[in-house]
Amino acid sequence: MRVLGIESSCDETAASVVLDGRIIESNVIYSQVKEHRKYGGVVPEIASRQHIKAIIPVLDEALENSGGIENIDVIAVTNGPGLVGSLLVGVSAAKALSLATGKPLVAVNHLEAHLKAPFCGFPDNPPPEPDFPHISLLVSGGHSILFHVTEEKRTVLGATRDDAAGEAFDKAAKMMGLGYPGGKIIDDLAQKGDPTRFRLPRGLKGRGEYDYSFSGLKTALMNLIDSMEDLDSGTINDLCYAFRESVVLSLLEKAEKAISTFPVKSLVVSGGVAANSYLRTKSQKLSEKYGIRCVLPPKILCTDNAAMVASYGYNLAVKKQWADPSLNAFASSQWTKRGELSGNSGR
Ligand code: KG4
Ligand code: ZN
Numbered sequence: 001m002r003v004l005g006i007e008s009s010c011d012e013t014a015a016s017v018v019l020d021g022r023i024i025e026s027n028v029i030y031s032q033v034k035e036h037r038k039y040g041g042v043v044p045e046i047a048s049r050q051h052i053k054a055i056i057p058v059l060d061e062a063l064e065n066s067g068g069i070e071n072i073d074v075i076a077v078t079n080g081p082g083l084v085g086s087l088l089v090g091v092s093a094a095k096a097l098s099l100a101t102g103k104p105l106v107a108v109n110h111l112e113a114h115l116k117a118p119f120c121g122f123p124d125n126p127p128p129e130p131d132f133p134h135i136s137l138l139v140s141g142g143h144s145i146l147f148h149v150t151e152e153k154r155t156v157l158g159a160t161r162d163d164a165a166g167e168a169f170d171k172a173a174k175m176m177g178l179g180y181p182g183g184k185i186i187d188d189l190a191q192k193g194d195p196t197r198f199r200l201p202r203g204l205k206g207r208g209e210y211d212y213s214f215s216g217l218k219t220a221l222m223n224l225i226d227s228m229e230d231l232d233s234g235t236i237n238d239l240c241y242a243f244r245e246s247v248v249l250s251l252l253e254k255a256e257k258a259i260s261t262f263p264v265k266s267l268v269v270s271g272g273v274a275a276n277s278y279l280r281t282k283s284q285k286l287s288e289k290y291g292i293r294c295v296l297p298p299k300i301l302c303t304d305n306a307a308m309v310a311s312y313g314y315n316l317a318v319k320k321q322w323a324d325p326s327l328n329a330f331a332s333s334q335w336t337k338r339g340e341l342s343g344n345s346g347r
Helices: 033-039 044-064 084-101 110-119 165-175 182-190 215-226 233-261 277-290 307-318
Strands: 002-007 012-019 023-031 074-080 105-109 134-139 144-149 154-159 266-270 293-295 339-341
Touching: 002 044, 002 084, 002 110, 002 307, 012 044, 012 307, 023 044, 033 044, 044 084, 074 084, 074 110, 074 307, 084 105, 105 110, 105 307, 110 134, 110 266, 110 307, 134 233, 144 233, 154 233, 165 182, 165 215, 165 233, 182 233, 182 277, 215 233, 233 277, 266 277, 277 293
Parallel strands: 002 074, 074 105, 134 266, 266 293
Antiparallel strands: 002 012, 012 023, 134 144, 144 154, 154 339
16 A cells, blocks of 8 residues: 655655555655744744645655655645644645545644654665564654553653753754754764763653653753853863753663563654664663664654655554544644553544
């Protein structure tokens, strides 16, 4: 089954064609970063307008790369959580395409799509199959959630109590005058940083069950910056090192607590922050320590893309969970509440 995925929840307009939920035949991503950079973050009104400009060319290119709309069996679209004005561009395009061609439509929860990303891949590097039970860490610009996943159910063990990990990176970069989006910039500068110069606090270290907190870390960074006369580039690199280390070690402290509590077969990491080089290395080391598999998506599938949408859309299509023309978009999810979640794309 060939699924066309459409993603427009934030500042990427993306379309992709995925075969049988696993193999990516085309993956087109138009990033709006340059439109938002001068404002230091995503401006929702600009994002919606950019999606309107980009959606048709992006769809055309994705379909051209995989033999056209005739080859498509199902259309999958992200309908939340995200910026509603942005989501509605993708949702409207998907509905129009579905009505015009008669191909069925499925509505994909963006977080479900991120969780599926590690299990889809390119023909030259086929993806792993999921194994159960596993611990799954979803870390993006809007969410930081730790799950215990079995074949039957997914349980939220903990989540951030304030900022998401990606949001913390973006805000820290802004404080240091580094621009947007901050995660990749901090990650790159941290490679040149001195690991020993600064130490920043780790939120909820040794307490708070499986929850995360990054607001204290953000304040500590702000106070450190305020105490300095000037921020030379060497100091910025050292601060980036300390900040990245603190975020990553906080994330993995709780992941380790989960791995040592529940007997699991893998640690799976997904979402934009899963592109972080330090998190990737440390996740691998942690998995080796416990003799379990570490599953990380290729970096291009960590940040927003439509391949993960098509891939999860396949799961819905197999179960014939079709969406109808009244499909709407939604802004926020209920996923951060501790406890069991149904496996489907409810809010
Ligand atoms: O998953 P994503 O593309 O969008 C959301 O669903 O939120 O995640 C975007 C987030 C941004 O906050 C960005 O700064 C962060 O992922 N990010 C990174 C890296 N690359 C992207 N954070 C840390 N290190 C990176 N290399
Ligand atoms: Zn995302």
